[in-house]
Amino acid sequence: MAYELSLDCERLTEFERAFLPRDGYHREEDFIAIRNALIVKWRSRPREYLTAETATDLFKKKFSDLAVAVHKYLTTFGYINFGIMKPSKHAFEEFAATIQNVRLNAANFGSTFKQKKFSVVVIGAGMSGLAAARHLSNLGHDVVVLEARRRVGGRVNTREFDGPKGTKVPVDLGGSILSGSNGNPLFVMSRQLGLISHAIQTECDLYDENGNAVNEEMDKDVEATFNRLLEDMSEHRRNIERSVANTTSFGAEIEKRINNELLKLPTEKRQEAKDIYNWHIANMEFANASRARELSLMQWDQDDAYDFSGDHVVVRGGNQKFIEALSQGLTIWYGHRVSSITDLGVGRGVIVNCGADLDVMADACIVTVPLGVLKRDLIEFFPALPCRKIKAIRNIGFGVLNKVVLVFPEKFWDDAHDAFGFVQSQTSDRGRYFLTYTYDKAEGNNVLIALCAGDAGIEVELHEPSVVVTDLMTYLRSAFGKQGKTVPDPISFHVTKWQSDKYTYGSYSSCSVDTTGEDYDEMAKPVGNIHFAGEATTRQYPATMHGAFLSGLREAGRISMKCDDACELDKIAEITVGINDWYRYKRTLDESAKLDGRSNSKEALAGYLGSNTRFIDMR
Structure with missing residues (x-):
């Protein structure tokens, strides 16, 4: 399991070494052995919080101090005790109320220092932002999430379409596949949530553009x-x-x-x-x-x-189930597009500006917007980001993959196979409908999704959706007509346009001819009080939902660890909002509150903003 998670099984990392007790008694190999054992222990029952007390009971008494330290490291960085667990009076009590010294021993584990934790602004309510916000909240930090859209999820977007007999059919328009079931934290979450998953089959029949089966x-x-x-x-x-x-x-x-x-x-x-x-x-x-x-x-x-080993899987009902579970209970402000971030320096926090009317101040922030947004310089940084960070943003590729979704009144394809594809005679068209699949085997889920990659992924956005669907239907009717099957008109359809999406400007990252793995490492580095997360900030797991998720846990751990080492005077500790025009801003809050089903009374708005939020009139 340690190898699956890309953990070093021979030596400690810089972060792990910081948690090693200083008494000089414990060896690095003991830390590694306990670390690996605790990961396996928790993953065997991931719905339950693993306490430090339970962790110490698993080992001999002479390892108690070390077990506590390892437990703190694993929980802080989300190797254990992440996701959605059963409510428990013990859950995160060891972390949430006050700061614990990193190097506690078992005897004084219950002792605390009366310090508040860092307040954090998370920019973006996608997979990485929600993972970071939820984990920080569990660890006792005040957190607010700023989301430019009117929905959570970012590039994870499950939308319901009209299906047969008045039903609604969920379809993932963005991230859909859990890559590798062994080790994948999202597969762990699917177990926590009791989701039904389907292992993707590898068989894929190919047809030419005239509908003939490929030799x-x-x-x-x-x-x-x-x-x-x-x-x-x-x-x-x-x-x-x-x-x-x-x-x-x-x-x-x-x-x-x-x-x-x-x-x-x-x-x-x-x-x-x-x-x-x-x-x-x-x-x-x-x-x-x-x-x-x-x-x-x-x-x-x-x-x-x-890469994680094991099957590639999809979950029934779509990946929005992960998003909904992660966002539950978080303070999320919708319709807030960030225009600038100012780092005030050590102990002074950050100012996140959302246009002319609003500033949000906190100890730290995590930027989780897609790389496509950073490439367009839509967020200004004061002071400017280091040249090496700017170069990494420019170097890493950020392209597009698009989907054509068709919902039919009945199935005309062989449901025993998950996918089929079309080959093209023109090289420039090779990515057009090259893979067409149906993963959700639920009754009435009569959906086909055709992928458009490469040049075809860009070109498909230039056409009206109806034109694209008519073109795809020609391919389907040619292939299945030769099998004696009738292909009906779709009940509903949709064509994604991720490159044109003003919140993403693309789908996910890749290594261009200007990129090295070091660029991903640079993207992951914090700049003062500003942290970065997202699939484009992980060298090991780019272009994946689990990569985004893990990067959010990584930055939550970094901030929590940084907070442990800071003194009382070094923290703002609560979210502070500066408003220039309260009445105009209240209208924005009214709209956001309605998304959560709240009324627009001042009391309801105060609850929406969060009880730990302090307001300053900037007029």
Whole structure:
């Protein structure tokens, strides 16, 4: 399990070493052994909070001090006791009320220092922002989440569409797949919530653009050759200058090698083989939300070593269930687009500005907006971000993947398989409907989702949704018509436009020819009181929902740890709101309050804002 979570099993990290008792008695290997045992212990029953007292009881008395320290480390950084657990009088009592010294021993574990914890503004109510906010709240911090949209979830967006017989059908328009069930924290959360999951099957029948089934033997031969070419390219990049490999286009290199393979085939088979090769490239463009030519030969798969093992799964009802569970009980202010962040320095906190009428002040903030927003400089930072951080924002790729959703009155496809796909004769079209799938097997969930990747993912946003749906229906009717099946008109449909979305400007990150793994590490570094989270801030798990989730826990842990080392005078400790025009701002709050079903009375608004919020009239 430690290896699944990318934990070092031989030496302690800087963060882990900070929790090691200073008495010099305990060894690093003892810390690691206890750490691994506690992770397995909690994951065996993740619905229940694992207390420090229980943790110490698992080991010999001479390890009590160390067990307490390890428990604090694991809980602070969300390796245990994260997500949604059963209510318990013991849950987080050890952390929530007051600050505990990092290096407590078992004898004085109950002693406390009467210090308040850092107040924190989380910018963005997506997966990373909600994970950070909930964990900070559990650890006893005052937290407010500022969300520009009128909904939570960000790039996780489950929407209900009209289905057969007046039903409503949930569909994930954004993040949908839990990648690897072993170790994945979201799979742990699905267990906590009792969600039904479906393991994705790997079989995928392919059709050409005329609806003819792709030759099975040719399909197998091309897949085997494509995988061999990837292995050859991996060897090639190890044998050339790293800087050259970094800036070499993956797409250009793979297409050069494919062309060499095509020349070995009879002329009459080359086009058929090329179409299948292009399908495999489109599948990689889907995985990276980027065009193959923009990917780095050296870096494009740099995160593969950290993939969780196990099945890829989807949860019934959509991933909004995670979002709803994480956001429950949090103070979230909707319709608040952040325009600037000012870091006032150590002990003085930050000012988060939301336009002309509102400033929110706290000890720290976590920026979780998508990389596409940062690339457009839509948030000003005072003082300016370090040059290395700015360079990382520019270097990391941020492309697009789009979905075409169709809801039908009945199923006409083979529900025994999860997916099928279409190959294209034009290279520029290779990502168009290359994969069409249906993962939710619930009764009445007659949904097909077609993916558009690479150039096709960009191009699909230029057309009216009805035009795109008509085009896709032509493909479906050609393929299934040849099987003697009738394809009815859809009841409802939707075409996503993530690149045009003013809150994201894209789908997820990738390693462009300008990117290295170090850029992701740079994105993860705090700048003074300003912290950063999101899938583009994790080198190990980019472009994934679990990566976003884990990055939120990481920054919650950093802030909580920083707070432990700060003195009483170094904290603002409560959210402070400066309002220039209360009556105009009250109208904004009225709208936000209605989203939570509250009335617009002053008492209800005060409850919406949070009992620990202090107001300042800035007029």
